[in-house]
Amino acid sequence: MSNYNGGTNLDPTLIEHVQGICHARGVRLTPQRKRVFELICSNRKASSAYELLDQLKVSEPNAKPPTVYRALDFLLEQGFIHRVESTNSYIPCGSCLNKSHFFQLLICDKCGDVVELQDESLISLLKKNAENHGFQLTNQVIETHGVCQACASDKQ
Structure with missing residues (x-):
């Protein structure tokens, strides 16, 4: 299981990695695209x-x-990046290696923090449930709202 949790400083090697992926795919990471990506990665939320x-x-x-x-x-x-559907906002992808992958987002309703989880056992179970109904997955967005650990501790 891996996760993305906002609030990290921008890692220059991440930008280099993304530039390399763009080059390998034959697409351009224009200065504006790069800047928007940098802003998303730099933002805490x-x-x-x-x-x-x-x-x-x-x-x-x-x-x-x-x-x-x-x-x-x-x-x-x-x-x-990922779009957080319920809040119409964006976060960097915790794993930029694949164009598409399934993940779960944990969204704190108090502070707005978003955590990306990639749990293969959860994804396998959801895929199996879909297949049992003759359904082929093409996209899956799982957003779970609640209160993060930091906000929950503030209550006490």
């Missing part, structure tokens, strides 16, 4: 498109919403 736009405007004052949305579409398509 999941980021909305408009939060990203506000941050992008610091270095690119003329940036417009389509700029961010095009970058997000590219990053999603390449599997470098």
